[in-house]
Amino acid sequence: MTTTFSQRVTHKSLLELAHAVHATIQGPTDLLISGISQLSDATSGDLSFVLKPAFHQAAKASLAAAFVVAQPIPDDPRPQLIVPNPLVAIATLAERFFLPPLPPRGVHPSAILGSEGRIGPEVSIGALVSIGDRVQIGSRVTIHAGSHIGNDVVIGDDCIIYPNVALLDRCILGNRVILHSGTIIGSDGFGYAQLEGRHHKIPQLGNVIIEDDVELGANVTVDRGTFGSTTIKRGTKVDNQVQIAHNVVIGEDCILVAQVGIAGSTTLGKNVMIGGQAGLVDHITIGDNVRIAAGSGVTNDVTPGFIVGGRPAVDHATWRKSQVIQYQLPELRKEILSLRKRLMLLESRLNETTTDS
């Protein structure tokens, strides 16, 4: 197979890039930059970046044309853009100069629009998108091909909805929300009333509210509230294949890594970080700034600021110690058996001694 393809290359002057992130330049400045790369992948023409001095050696070996750094790489003649936070600078440069252009504005002729909707200016609605009735869409929104927007949905400004998303009836997006492909917003919560051994569906009448600056990865599922709303608050970022059940509330600026599952009515505070594949049971409260290790199973409330891990999740120090010792169990068992033998021996000797004396 061939790995080349028709990429349209942009060339940007190093000076322009440096100005955009208020960088001090060390070294030559008359250079054109065609892309951004990690140190190991960079080719001539690329701008790369050094996140800490430990990578100076890798930087010297890199073929990059120039670097963004916090501390200059010693003895390297190539141009270096010095900034306080190289990762933030690279994010800014990537967004301003190297992002592919958004799709053309307007409504593709194959898209299906419902009635009584309101669409803001500079919106792009892609091929084979279907939009329900009474939908409100803000300014500069992009809805990519194949997505479905249900009835009575409200979408704020500058949102991006990638291909094959389903944003279902009555759900609400704030501004600058990004939904990646395959993500489902507003599926029914999992609620049944048990009667005579059968499960009777409790209709799910609520919706989902997603606030400003939230990004949800690919194939995420967010159930609508049974009654009331499932809510994801401002600035929270959610990775692929995360499951968020009905009536969950996720606070501001949280990070949920891939394949996390959160059961119904659980509430997260602000700035909570959850590692991949962790699961949280229903109806618990996770305080602000809590960190939950990957793979944990959280079964109880967690106090603000705590770090927890394990199944069931306990405080981080206890969990880490037990994790180490679990693999010493075979030796511990041997030790216990050996102690028992020695003890029996002592007991019988002491019995003899006592009898003797």
Next chain:
Amino acid sequence: MTTTFSQRVTHKSLLELAHAVHATIQGPTDLLISGISQLSDATSGDLSFVLKPAFHQAAKASLAAAFVVAQPIPDDPRPQLIVPNPLVAIATLAERFFLPPLPPRGVHPSAILGSEGRIGPEVSIGALVSIGDRVQIGSRVTIHAGSHIGNDVVIGDDCIIYPNVALLDRCILGNRVILHSGTIIGSDGFGYAQLEGRHHKIPQLGNVIIEDDVELGANVTVDRGTFGSTTIKRGTKVDNQVQIAHNVVIGEDCILVAQVGIAGSTTLGKNVMIGGQAGLVDHITIGDNVRIAAGSGVTNDVTPGFIVGGRPAVDHATWRKSQVIQYQLPELRKEILSLRKRLMLLESRLNETTTDS
């Protein structure tokens, strides 16, 4: 962002609601109800519900206009609908009076229909749905926008297929089946024949059979049988992001919580409940009425009626005790070291004593 939107409010008389669930009314009866809410979210006009007396205090604090209860809330002047099972009553009321209407009947002009199909009366086929050849669709079925129905599929009566579902060739749905968005029925099973270090695909020739009253959540995957069928039996409910492999058989009235994975050819009896993120290996048999704790890894057959947990899953009591002790391991190890020291001391003392005597 704004969180208001154009919801079309229905007003129902309390008397009508009470009659529908055969409730005894305590308190005033001349009231109009505009929605159903949980106690904490209710606003004036809402009907709420009390599942147990422990919530009587919360009910008093609630702004709800009326309540569905099993035992009356003492000293509350608001109307109370007394029923034997409040949750069942609320489910009935939600379904009969507060569900949004189904989409209009008929075939949307943008839908693509294959040849030789048979479509029952009062069916709704949404925008941009594609349907293969020789498909049979029963009465009153709703297929929402963007879904795909493969060749030779059979769909019973009163099914609801939400947007962006793929129901693939030759699969069969019973009556009143609900498939939520992003769910895939009939993807290929994961089967390869190893030869000279490479994996050769075993074609997956079977199908999936989903019986009456089954509901599958969002982004669920159900693989077709390699040969024969993968089967989900009557009344079983499956939450989001569950994976069901080829030739699995799931009995009647099971509950599978989110992110569960079941490997190939495993068989579940009736009324099995599996907690979130649990995994079951291939080719095992789970008896009727088994309960499997969230996060478990089941590697062996489970006897009917057993409750199991852990990785690997064992009987519930053993698992729970071990779970507690795992976090006492650091102290147990200390205790063992201390016993060893004391024992050595005793041994040397006894040696001296014996030598002395």
Next chain:
Amino acid sequence: MTTTFSQRVTHKSLLELAHAVHATIQGPTDLLISGISQLSDATSGDLSFVLKPAFHQAAKASLAAAFVVAQPIPDDPRPQLIVPNPLVAIATLAERFFLPPLPPRGVHPSAILGSEGRIGPEVSIGALVSIGDRVQIGSRVTIHAGSHIGNDVVIGDDCIIYPNVALLDRCILGNRVILHSGTIIGSDGFGYAQLEGRHHKIPQLGNVIIEDDVELGANVTVDRGTFGSTTIKRGTKVDNQVQIAHNVVIGEDCILVAQVGIAGSTTLGKNVMIGGQAGLVDHITIGDNVRIAAGSGVTNDVTPGFIVGGRPAVDHATWRKSQVIQYQLPELRKEILSLRKRLMLLESRLNETTTDS
């Protein structure tokens, strides 16, 4: 519900099947075969197969008309096709004689094609497919209904893309790649630069490269590289609901079972096998021929050829021993308490003895 449907049955002569896999026939040869089945499901007319002599009894009870075997079933008059590897033979027969035909070649009139694309001969593009600009599609490719192909995508020869896939901008498929329904290739990696308590998106400028003979299951997600590529190499097979993060490299001929998650920039060698629901942290290296048990949490590099398991994953023998002992912890604790008591008794007795003497 009815479980019958209009399947078009093919009849093949047993002799033709035997020739196709170079089998020796024992027993009668003048037979027509209408399908392939497992032993227990087979009906008259079916060819079944016996993978090991332990199944000879099941074969005798089976209603199959004929068998593919490595060693003949003793005392069974039915025809037996003797081959060195029955599973490989069955895979070959299933593919050559019993696979449903591919959809008709050509572009469905409802498909939307972008500009400047190049489409090879004998391609099939299904209903309501949307294809971006500058897309290159090889010979004999099948793109099923409802899938979306982004701008600048390259697709090799003989690929099959099932319904409702999203293959996003600039991603590259080799030859004979199979993508199952709901799978997302090229979603953004999960990368943010933290600044003043907020998460700033790092634009994801890379792509995904999927080499020849790779098969990805349903609802899989593969993120694009932040810069550079996420790569899945030749012959690797990935089950449903697997998450592959940005810049991951997966070697040749690996097997990833359902619901596995691999975090960013982790590298797998050749022929690695990962059991279901295992998770791998970011930036680690897994050597060739490593096997990782289902449900493991891998937090460190793994040496080529190692078998690991557990959370955190350790070598297989240690993990298995600890797994067994974890459930003996209650007895071990009792034993420790009993040893302590006996030791105290001995100590006091020895004190007395010493004092006495």
